[in-house]
Amino acid sequence: MxxxxxxxxxxxxxxxxxxxxxxxxxxxxxxxxxxxxxxxxxxxxxxxxxxxxxxxxxxxxxxxxxxxxIGYVPQHLTLEPTLPLSVKRFMLLSGRPLSECENALARTGVSHLLDASVHHLSGGERQRLLLARALVRQPxxxxxxxxxxxxxxxxxxxxxxxxxxxxxxxxxxxxxxxxxxxxxxxxxxxxxxxxxxxxxxxxxxxxxxxxxxxxxxxxxxxxxxxxxxxxxxxxxxxxxxxxxxxxxxxxxxxxx
Structure with missing residues (x-):
């Protein structure tokens, strides 16, 4: 078991x-x-x-x-719309090294968005980013x-x-x-x-x-x-x- x-x-x-x-x-x-x-x-x-x-x-x-x-993917990502936030910065807020953040983004298929603004992501890209953020914890x-x-x-x-x-x-x-x-x-x-x-x-x-x-x-x-x-x-x-x-x-x- x-x-x-x-x-x-x-x-x-x-x-x-x-x-x-x-x-x-x-x-x-x-x-x-x-x-x-x-x-x-x-x-x-x-x-x-x-x-x-x-x-x-x-x-x-x-x-x-x-x-x-536990890695948690919430239903919505609530962000202050006036606050500039790149995918890279969002991932680094997890406290993990950049290499681990990049690996997690690659695993969810969005590593090409590293420098993109979180505010400009599509629904699918945003969900993959949230999943990468949960994965970086090795849950x-x-x-x-x-x-x-x-x-x-x-x-x-x-x-x-x-x-x-x-x-x-x-x-x-x-x-x-x-x-x-x-x-x-x-x-x-x-x-x-x-x-x-x-x-x-x-x-x-x-x-x-x-x-x-x-x-x-x-x-x-x-x-x-x-x-x-x-x-x-x-x-x-x-x-x-x-x-x-x-x-x-x-x-x-x-x-x-």
């Missing part, structure tokens, strides 16, 4: 007496990619913040492995809040493929939040459907048949996911192009 990185034990967060996250149990091991899905207001970001220690718990516990290094656990936010469909597929590759290379665990159900189903090992509490969890191929999943997302989404998962047996390169074996019948992209 691989090393346990994070254990959530009956984790509960209440705002003004109302549970936003209710009695969540979860175990994340090294090598896992676990994706948390759920409707808006389901408590997904609150759960992530509780794991990171940013959000105080009402009840329950978060247990982290000793000396656990045991990557925590990603909507990593494909503001990225076009081909870029999203490539980004999820990159996350899988990084998991393999670093042998880290990954927890991510996502709305893009079709792409996530191809990129994750386990899905947790959260709506304050855990409605259902399991392997992507099984979860679309779960009554709780169908209640939360509807029959149409569940059916299209089942079809998608069946056909999505190829990979994407960094530019979103299909590579590898199998049919090129990527039906999920049509449902975005």
């Amino acid at each position: 691989s090393e346990s990185l994070v254990t959530l034990d009956n984790l509960t967060v209440e705002f003004e007496g109302r549970p936003v996250v209710d009695r969540v149990n979860l175990n994340v091991h090294r090598g896992d990619i676990i994706t948390i899905i759920g409707p808006n207001g389901a408590g997904k970001t609150t759960l992530i913040k509780a794991i990171l220690g940013i959000q105080k718990l009402t009840r329950g516990a978060v247990r982290l492995a000793n000396n656990l290094v 045991d656990l990557l925590v990603l809040d909507e990593p494909a936010q503001g990225v076009d469909i081909n870029g999203q597929a490539a980004l999820y493929e990159l996350i899988r590759q990084l998991r393999d290379e670093l042998h880290c665990g990954v927890i991510m939040i996502s709305h893009d159900l079709h792409l996530v189903m191809a990129a994750t090992d386990k899905v947790i459907c959260l709506n304050q509490h855990v409605c259902c969890s399991g392997y992507p191929a099984d979860i679309s048949h779960d009554p709780a999943f169908i209640d939360t997302f509807g029959h149409q989404v569940a059916e299209s996911l089942a079809v998608y998962h069946h056909h999505h047996n190829h990979r994407h390169d960094l530019h979103g192009n299909v590579v590898g074996s199998g049919h090129e019948e990527c039906s999920g992209h049509a449902h975005h």
Whole structure:
């Protein structure tokens, strides 16, 4: 059994007496990619913040492995628009040497942007920069809040493929939040459907048949996911192009 990185034990967060996250149990091991899905207001970001220690718990516990290094990719990068900030300077704020920063940028495919202004990056470039910033820490656990936010469909597929590759290379665990159900189903090992509490969890191929999943997302989404998962047996390169074996019948992209 691989090393346990994070254990959530009956984790509960209440705002003004109302549970936003209710009695969540979860175990994340090294090598896992676990994706948390759920409707808006389901408590997904609150759960992530509780794991990171940013959000105080009402009840329950978060247990982290000793000396656990977490790399966090937030949903948005909030910067003062009048403050000039290059990619190089942004990376150096991590406190790591330039060579390590350059290696991380190269690994996420944006080393050519070293001297560019952070303010002028596209959505995809910005997400790759945030991922590089998380990677430079050599994390045991990557925590990603909507990593494909503001990225076009081909870029999203490539980004999820990159996350899988990084998991393999670093042998880290990954927890991510996502709305893009079709792409996530191809990129994750386990899905947790959260709506304050855990409605259902399991392997992507099984979860679309779960009554709780169908209640939360509807029959149409569940059916299209089942079809998608069946056909999505190829990979994407960094530019979103299909590579590898199998049919090129990527039906999920049509449902975005």
